[in-house]
Amino acid sequence: MNIQIRKFYYGDIPEENTGGSTIPQQDSGAQNAWPLWEVFIRSKQGLDHKHAGSLHAADAQMAIENARDVYTRRQEGVSLWVVESTHIHASNPDDADSLYEPAADKIYRHPTFYDLPDEVKHM
Amino acid sequence: MDQLITYSLHLADTTLILAQRNAEWCAHGPILEQDIAITNITLDLIGQSRNFYQYAATLINQSAEAVAEPATEDSLAYLRTEREYKNLLITELPNGDWANTILRQFFFSVFQFGLLEQLQKGSDAQLAAIAEKSIKETTYHVKWSSEWVIRLGDGTEESHQRMINAIHNLWTYTGEFFIPAVYEKDVLPHVDFDALKSAWLEKITEIFTEATLSVPPASFMQTGGKTGHHTEHLGFILTDLQHLQKTYPGAEW
Amino acid sequence: MELIDLEKKFQEKIDKEIKIEPLDWMPEAYRKTNVRQISQHAHSEIVGMLPEGNWISRAPSLKRKAILIAKVQDEAGHGLYLYSAAETLGTSREQMIDDLHSGKAKYSSIFNYPTLTWADMGAVGWLVDGAAILNQVMLCRTSYGPYARAMVRICKEESFHQRQGFESLIVLSKGTAEQKAMCQDAINRWWWPSLMMFGPKDSESTNSDQSMKWKIKRKTNDELRQNFVDMIAEQVKLLGMTLPDPDLKWNEATKHYDFGEINWEEFWNVVKGNGPCNRQRLEARNKAHKEGDWVRAAALAHAEKRKNKLAKQDLAVA
Ligand SMILES: [Fe+2]
Ligand SMILES: [Fe+2]
Ligand SMILES: [Fe+2]
Numbered sequence: 001m002n003i004q005i006r007k008f009y010y011g012d013i014p015e016e017n018t019g020g021s022t023i024p025q026q027d028s029g030a031q032n033a034w035p036l037w038e039v040f041i042r043s044k045q046g047l048d049h050k051h052a053g054s055l056h057a058a059d060a061q062m063a064i065e066n067a068r069d070v071y072t073r074r075q076e077g078v079s080l081w082v083v084e085s086t087h088i089h090a091s092n093p094d095d096a097d098s099l100y101e102p103a104a105d106k107i108y109r110h111p112t113f114y115d116l117p118d119e120v121k122h123m
Numbered sequence: 124m125d126q127l128i129t130y131s132l133h134l135a136d137t138t139l140i141l142a143q144r145n146a147e148w149c150a151h152g153p154i155l156e157q158d159i160a161i162t163n164i165t166l167d168l169i170g171q172s173r174n175f176y177q178y179a180a181t182l183i184n185q186s187a188e189a190v191a192e193p194a195t196e197d198s199l200a201y202l203r204t205e206r207e208y209k210n211l212l213i214t215e216l217p218n219g220d221w222a223n224t225i226l227r228q229f230f231f232s233v234f235q236f237g238l239l240e241q242l243q244k245g246s247d248a249q250l251a252a253i254a255e256k257s258i259k260e261t262t263y264h265v266k267w268s269s270e271w272v273i274r275l276g277d278g279t280e281e282s283h284q285r286m287i288n289a290i291h292n293l294w295t296y297t298g299e300f301f302i303p304a305v306y307e308k309d310v311l312p313h314v315d316f317d318a319l320k321s322a323w324l325e326k327i328t329e330i331f332t333e334a335t336l337s338v339p340p341a342s343f344m345q346t347g348g349k350t351g352h353h354t355e356h357l358g359f360i361l362t363d364l365q366h367l368q369k370t371y372p373g374a375e376w
Numbered sequence: 377m378e379l380i381d382l383e384k385k386f387q388e389k390i391d392k393e394i395k396i397e398p399l400d401w402m403p404e405a406y407r408k409t410n411v412r413q414i415s416q417h418a419h420s421e422i423v424g425m426l427p428e429g430n431w432i433s434r435a436p437s438l439k440r441k442a443i444l445i446a447k448v449q450d451e452a453g454h455g456l457y458l459y460s461a462a463e464t465l466g467t468s469r470e471q472m473i474d475d476l477h478s479g480k481a482k483y484s485s486i487f488n489y490p491t492l493t494w495a496d497m498g499a500v501g502w503l504v505d506g507a508a509i510l511n512q513v514m515l516c517r518t519s520y521g522p523y524a525r526a527m528v529r530i531c532k533e534e535s536f537h538q539r540q541g542f543e544s545l546i547v548l549s550k551g552t553a554e555q556k557a558m559c560q561d562a563i564n565r566w567w568w569p570s571l572m573m574f575g576p577k578d579s580e581s582t583n584s585d586q587s588m589k590w591k592i593k594r595k596t597n598d599e600l601r602q603n604f605v606d607m608i609a610e611q612v613k614l615l616g617m618t619l620p621d622p623d624l625k626w627n628e629a630t631k632h633y634d635f636g637e638i639n640w641e642e643f644w645n646v647v648k649g650n651g652p653c654n655r656q657r658l659e660a661r662n663k664a665h666k667e668g669d670w671v672r673a674a675a676l677a678h679a680e681k682r683k684n685k686l687a688k689q690d691l692a693v694a
Contacts, residue, residue: 032672033470034154036463053529054460055156056469058274058675059682065267069160070453074533093400139438146432146441149448150425151660153668155456162449169442176438197437221671277681278674285670367436367494374552376436376494376544 036085037063039070041077049081057082126309127247128182129209132199133306133349135175136210139200141231142168143360144218153221160267164228167260174253176200201368205351205358209304212348213296215357222275222285227293229268233326234300234319236261241314250310269330276334286336298344307349390591395521398464406590410520411465412481413592415472418458419483421451423476423657427491428500436494443540444497450537454530461522477662484508485643486569488651495548495555495562501541503563503570503608509534510600510607511574519591542611549615563612564620570608571635572643574601602632609633 034056040049052071057063063082071077091099107113116123145165152158176196183194192198213231218224239261242254275282301320303311324338331338347353367376377385382401389396396402425448432448435441459469475481486504491497512534515527548559578598587593595603605624612619623636645651 032669032676033468034672034676036460053457053526054463055456056154057156058672059679061270062675062679065270066156066160069163070156070456073163073449073453090399093397143433146445149432149445150422150429150452151664153664153671155422155452155459157671159449159452159456162445162452166442166445166449169438169445173438173442200438201436220667274678275671275674278678279670281670282674282677363433366434371552371554374436374555375547376440376551 034058037067037082038085038088039063039067040081040083041067041071042079043077045078049079052076054085060084124182124186126306128179128186129306130310131175131179131182131250132203133209133304135172135179135199136208137214137348138168138172138175140208140210140357140360141214141227142166142172143364144214144216145224145228147218148224161224161228164260164264164267167257167264171253171257171260172200174256178249178253197368201365205353205361207351208353208357208361209351210348210353210357211296211299212345212354213293213299215348215354215360216293216296217356219289219292220285221271222282223289223292225268225271225275226286226289228264229272229330230293230297230300230327232261232264232268234297234323236265237319237322238300241311241319245311245313247310265326272330272336273334276331276336283335286334290336290339294339295343295345299346299348302344302346302349304349387589390519390589393591395524396519397521405586406592407465409587409590409592410523411462411467411472414458414462414465414520414523414526415467415475416482416484418455418462418472419476419481420487421455421458423483423487423661424504425451425455426657426660427487427489427653428497430491431494431497434494435497440497440544447501447537447540450533453533457526457529458523461520461526464522473665477658477665479649479658482647484573485646485651486573488646488654488657489565489569490652492565493558493562495545495558496566498541498543498545498548498559499562499566501537501539502545502611503541503566504573505534505537505541506608507570507573507604509538510603514594514600517591517594523592542615545615545617549617559615560617563615563617567619567621568638568642569646571601571604571638572646574598574604576640576643605633605635 035058036054037057037060038054039052041052042049052067055063055066055070057066060082063084064080067080067082072080142165145161145168148158149162149165150158152161173196176199179199180194180196183199184190187194211231213227216227236258239254239258242250243258245251245254272286276286277283300323301316303314303316307314328338367374383403386396386400386402386406389400396406428444428448428451432441432444435444459472462472463469472481476483486507491500509531512527512531516524516531518524518527545559545563548555551559575597578596585596588596609619609624609626621636623634625634627634646654649655
């Protein structure tokens with residue numbers, strides 16, 4: 001596939017137009033990059049923790065505090081979980097059909113499948 | 124009453140000047156997450172200082188014999204001079220590196236925590252109320268800064284050395300916490316400053332031990348901030364802080 | 377599956393408004409375009425902290441100081457969310473930051489203009505955040521899931537940025553003669569650069585527009601720019617100020633404002649590094665990162681020590 005994208009957008013400036021204030025680089029410092037963590041927030045007592053985003057931290061304790069500082073500045077949560085991103089295992093999107101499609105025809109699992117006389121209220 | 128006003132101003136000035144210093148990190152922190160973290164502390168401190176200024180302004184306006192211009196948080200923060208400012212010296216020192224900044228925060232927050240506990244127990248209802256709100260913030264500041272002290276003290280050789288330098292820079296400014304000014308003794312007759320100091324030293328020692336750092340021996344301590352005798356730095360801070368209010372007197376922003 | 381089928385399936389998903397997620401198959405060019413656009417967007421948020429950060433120490437009241445700090449801090453958060461979104465595509469934040477610092481990656485040119493007076497804080501909030509919000513609202517529906525979700529969070533936070541800017545200009549516009557002049561001067565200086573934020577004209581581009589087809593971008597530069605002009609041309613009246621464009625006038629036929637020609641030479645010059653503050657901005661970012669290096673190293677070293685200590689304790693217990 002050989003697509004040429006020539007249209008430029010806000011926050012999207014084409015590479016060939018770079019230039020000017022290029023500052024010579026020494027080392028990248030990449031060896032000191034902190035690991036990535038996923039953040040889960042319980043927004044209210046009684047609700048599940050929900051994925052909110054990610055961040056970098058040197059260890060779990062710092063990850064929790066960073067999550068507090070980054071993701072709860074507007075009272076978004078009452079409890080936090082953090083998990084180092086490398087520890088998350090995801091299902092393969094290519095398997096989606098075989099994993100999730102088979103549930104589609106089991107309509108008898110849903111309460112609306114059953115016709116009951118109106119006299120039976122609330123069941 | 125005058126003593127209470129002065130004391131409130133001392134608390135307000137101290138938190139404002141520390142906020143002003145910490146705010147210098149905003150957009151310049153060592154990593155995004157920590158840029159955001161220290162800025163949260165800055166915002167807490169500004170909030171605290173505004174509460175103290177507002178209280179001072181209320182007291183001034185109640186006591187003054189009909190002044191034309193009532194005092195406000197901004198008139199107190201923006202129109203008082205170097206010698207009128209009563210902040211602790213340690214807050215006006217330049218930030219230095221990250222080690223110096225987090226160590227100052229640690230020294231200050233541990234002290235402030237003990238003080239706020241006392242204010243909560245004090246006879247002045249408004250100070251007690253502000254203290255009650257502030258102490259939750261300060262609890263986090265203590266935690267955050269303690270962890271950084273441990274991390275840098277027991278991190279790399281370089282970070283350890285930088286912590287030693289920071290201790291060397293700051294130690295002589297910690298005595299001022301516990302040497303009460305006349306107005307402090309007056310407002311806080313129930314506070315035992317020696318006990319406050321022992322509790323502070325105990326916490327410092329605990330964290331320093333974990334950080335593999337040693338607590339310096341008792342030595343000469345700088346004082347003067349509480350009575351308006353400052354370092355040379357304060358003048359520059361105020362020049363910046365008060366620039367617009369002084370250039371355009373009386374304007375609303 | 378054949379590449380051609382994968383591409384077809386991919387495009388079908390896009391057409392059906394199904395979001396693309398990190399582990400889904402995607403054309404390499406889609407990945408690259410997203411990394412470039414998201415990281416440039418992230419860089420813009422981070423570099424954008426500098427011109428406003430510049431006035432934090434001098435904010436004229438404690439309330440304004442708190443607002444400004446909170447706003448600049450929000451931009452740090454936005455940069456963080458966006459770097460995270462780009463990281464899901466397999467490029468590390470460190471790599472992106474290196475590209476910014478070396479001058480290889482770009483950021484929005486608007487932040488290469490200086491903030492000269494306090495009124496610039498209002499003008500930046502109103503015009504620059506205002507222009508950014510139009511783009512960001514559109515991007516909430518962009519096709520790449522993590523980017524779209526980051527934008528939703530960002531838009532929620534942005535909503536106070538433009539308002540605080542406009543409100544502070546209202547105060548200036550009702551203030552002393554000096555304040556009014558300061559207000560008009562800031563609008564004059566920020567108006568054209570804000571229009572440039574939307575990028576070159578649509579007509580500059582001749583080829584098929586892949587970004588639109590992939591729904592990374594959902595409106596063209598000119599569409600967004602016109603939205604912006606229509607919005608600001610009305611709001612400026614509330615300030616009793618004017619926009620520095622003699623050609624600006626309502627067009628009854630199009631139901632839009634007509635406006636004058638942007639100085640494209642200036643635009644490309646600033647993009648290429650010749651703006652008033654390009655060098656200072658990059659230097660400031662480089663400095664912060666470089667001076668943070670030992671801090672990041674120490675935190676890692678300590679985390680490692682702590683882990684080892686815990687492991688030893690576990691062994692002892694066992
Ligand atoms: Fe922005
Ligand atoms: Fe933003
Ligand atoms: Fe913004």
